[in-house]
Amino acid sequence: MNNSYNSFFRNSDLKVNRYFAQPQFKSQLIEASKHGKDVFYNEVRKLNNCYYARKLQGDISIKDIFLEYWSAFKEKYMHRLKRPGLIESIETMIGCHNFDNGYLFYECPNCNDFYMIGFSCHSRFCSSCGQKYKNQRTIKVSEKCLNVPHRQLVFTIPSQLRPYFQVHHSLLDVLFNSVKETLNACLEKNAPKLYKNEKRKLGFISFLHTFGRDLKFHPHIHVLIAERYYKNNGDLKCFNFFPYEYLRITFQNKLFHNIYIHCRDAIKNKKLSQELFKLCTHLKELYPRGYYFYGPQINKDKTTINDIKSLTNYIARYASHPAISERRISSINFENNTVTWFYDPHEDDDITDESLKKGRQEITESVFDFMAKLIKHIPDKGFQQIRYYGFYSNKFLNKISTNKLFSNAQLNKMLDNTYWVNGLKLSFGYNPTLCKCGSQMMINLELSYFP
Template identity: 25%
Template sequence: MNKQESLQGVFSKAQRMVFNSYSKSVFGQLSTCRTLSNGYHLSQCSDCGHQQMQFHGCGNRHCLFCGHFGREQWVGQRRAELLPTTYYHVVFTLPHELNGLVMGNRTLLYNLLLESSSQTLIQFGKDPKYLGAEIGITSVLHTWGQNLSFHPHVHCIVSGGGFDGNQWQNSKRVSGKFLFPVGAMKIVFKGILMKGLRKLRPKLRLDKLNFEDLLSQIGQKAWNVYAKRPFGGAMGVLEYLGRYTHRIAISSSRITEVGQTTVSFNYKDYADGSKVKQMTLSHEEFLRRFEQHILPRYFVKIRHYGYLRNRGKQERLKQILASLQLSERKPIPKLTVEQFMQEKYGTGLGKCPCCGEGRMVSIAVTYSHRCEPIQASFQVRNKASPV
């Protein structure tokens, strides 16, 4: 039994645990990914008649094995939005004292975290002392730590310049190490988010939490805003996007062993010099931690702000390119899976693995093991056996 099959067995146990119906449905999809339950494509070579069956993936955004093609497509489309400027990486983290409140109000507080962090950056960008223009921001919500603990934070990719409506403005900070002063960002972020918490108070589920005591606790401590040094050019931005935007709580490569009752995985212990260590959890504890990172249904975790906000974005980008005296970028076409494999890996996905000459053509497809296969019309050039 391979790693995916072993993990599917673990995920199937979630149906017997105390999770909400939506989380159980997610685990249900993960447990049947690339199995007969999801249906299959049956292909046959146009020359030699060789046949092969490919089971469908689940397509769930929390899956450890799906999404690679979609991620690459998304990153490719972002390439057309990159500008000849420095890009910075800023991380906004919620105090751990808020974890209990967030768990009971995920949609409201994830939205508040994303909006508060973007407002902080936009406020500093519009300050004439730093830029005096509207910056571009791509924000990505993460909810996990390396050991699958609950750790809500937002990664922001921020342009080093901005558009004032007429022309492009570059940063006025001489060193260029950080776009805005981190200490000041901590104060502003804290103020915006705490104000938002008070505004949301009537909508929040508090259970046994004392709201005023909680605000007092977080108000007395320094909040964590981390600003990394600039990326190494546009390709550094794209590399980051590919690694972080479509990540889930844990990648399959970090999982080292799936036993009868336990799951073991590697993690970096940042409190101990980022040493790589191994953690072993029972199946039940692994599922409990994983479930904390299942996003609310339809929740959008990747968002764009500033001049990259969706409404009117293409027109703004045209104005910015014109102000920089750059030609307009052509939209990057979406590739098929076969074109993507050929371009990225030099592998012809449609070529027959048996004879190496013919083309694999779909002859039957089903989307559930309960459905009859849909037959496709197909003729083999030689006298291969029919399906």
């Protein structure tokens, strides 16, 4: 059997994934084989990746967990589910692809076969829709990027501050602003007068991540920054020196100052502002060199399309889906109401000696504890986890129209891949609207359901 048909895509190793071989599918596979190898394997993959096949193979979805336990969880913890849009995000995700919420009906023009697809929920808490959202965000970022070297910067906060950010989500805006002010201060530091006279601007995109691999609340900012600054005459000049010591200290000072001002003026909680002032003063003594900061160049010579695309995919992924990949959920015990999941510690990434690594960590905990860990990472309604600054902001949309990293044709192809049919082709290797008779199914709007 041709290996390109055999195991390149998920659930396509036909020696292992045998759902298609069940007797009730024999006639449709015989029909598909009459119309060529592509049609046959398309039908095989379509069967192997259906909901029931994935359940038999042990796949566990976040949606299934919430379908089973959400009502009980909501009743018990309703007093803790007060954030804007939180319940809406969860219940929208639970109803994703539910035919009661609408569907599209595709039918074959040559036989009686048909295919129905329920409407997507578009919730960022949905594993399925989160993938599409991530791809769309990646395209949005990609269309901004110039064909110049870039680098990734990461700004984190000390663990002692995390509980305050978890309770007061408006502090996440403070984190974004502190990173922006820190980078602008770095540009101004080199030439203060020219910075003002020439109205110099950096171009960068900030991504908020609120979790690590262990699912703890750990807000930090990833920044994709161009190694250029923009002058008011339209010129772009090289800027590739980022003094790490200065950035660490400046970020610490900006963050502390902005936290205090925000608590005093926006939250208007005198007790909270005094408490945080004392804590921040203590943290300055505890971390005299500032906070953890990471900022390697992506490519020493020149940023390539693959560099930007892979990095943007990586960064946008964590701002666009639930806090855990469903492949990391090992099992669920409905009798004991427990979930088992795993993660590989970040600390092991840079260790070459296997004996020194912590190794894969497996967690078994109550379903409610697991659900609570996921829920705390759902963003508030309307909260933007990806933000554009400087000459990458919308204000500069038409001011820098040349020297783009991606052509319009490349961007259109990327956009075309987000269409649900093409997404399934790329991820699982099958076209859901290709009939077993080899014909392309057509949408029938009269038989579709639009609530």
